[in-house]
Amino acid sequence: MESQKVVTFKTLGENVGKFNLGEKTVLVPDMNRFGAHLFSATCRGFGVNAKVLETFKGMDLGMEYTSGKECYPCQITLGDILFFVNKERERLGEAFNPSGYVYFLPESDGPCRFGLYNKYQRIVLDSFPGLDKLKISALTTKDGYSLQGLLEKERVLDFRKAAYFSLVTADILDRLLWRVRPYEKEPGMADEFIERAMHTMEECFTAYGAKKDFDKIMDKMEEIISEGKAIIDPKIPPKPLIGVVGEIFVRMHRDSNQNILRLLERHGAEVVNASIGEWINYVSYDSLRTEKAEFWLSLRQWRFGAMKEHFKKALGFWLDLHYQQMRQRQLYKRAKSKLDIADDHDIAHLEEILKEDNIYSFDVGTEACLSIASIIACARDGYNGMVNVYPFTCMPSTTTSAIVKPLMSKLGVPYLDAAYDSSIQPGREAAIRTFMYQAQQHFKSHGRKSHAGNRGPVH
């Protein structure tokens, strides 16, 4: 690919932001396979032509157009979009029209580099003739991932509700897979089943998501869970329970974490990875927290206009959060009535854990808030080991590691840091084998938590 054009910074304001998806083809990065597919299916139900980008096939391009100092997920997603453009150009020839696409790349407002991926990728795309017309749609944590501006005003709220529902349903499909696969009757059964299940749920979201017929979606999900449960071989005894936390992209994206979940399973674990729903709830929770603080500050300063403004925003985030948690509880309750999958964490509870000994503060922000508190919650809850998965040099995850290592050693729970970049570390498998040996010892002496809440057998 030949990069030629001179790029100006004006483009960061004009071509990165919220754009009406209307007639465009929306390109969704494949961070989490189920999440990306169910979200895209939901978009299609709203009349938006969304497709999931193939992932990890353009790593050579991602590396060619980065300096090596960027975060690993930035290289991967850049490679994915460039790979798509090349393929689409080949497929359509002269008819390829970059202005017909919107590339979805959310951001966070710091303090780390996630807020810069889309700006950096904008500059790279603009350096190729014509690609300045391919817009980047940037959902941002600044407004709690508001979807305003993507569709007509009257449909945006429904779109947000259905999109959230699709992502929590994807979390449940993930949990179902991790619950079933270590105990499957025959190798490969769980993977084959879950792929089919994902396509069934895609159809379901396209048909019922826009109508907000969530009962129909949950009925189908229950059927799928019952089918998945039948794959479990009750003769296989319970295995040590391992929790995975860390940076959201790499812990979710199988290729970038070199399929660490499967590797842990191969060494005798049952694994539960942190969810996407947890992150979305955290974003709403944190936005509410900020607006509340701003409200009290304006009150102390007698700035009534600002007070009113912050109160309005706080109310909006409060409604978002309560709606999300209500839907999440409803989905997990229905799922757990069929099979004891792992529950998700309540964000307020995680903040309480951090406050107990002033371990860390939500004021600092980032995923470290979730990772540190989740590790402690899981260790107390009877997990037999915890793994922190993250991109090499990731700031929040390195902070997490520094804080939790001594705590885990005090609690006597095995802990492993697993940092990834595009290279293969020869000692990785040995580290995981050693970690799993420790987890087995912990399991033998302490037992483990069943997902139903008690320690003891899981089937």
Ligand code: SF4
């Ligand atoms: S969370 Fe880590 S990987 Fe992601 S942008 Fe921040 S520093 Fe980079």
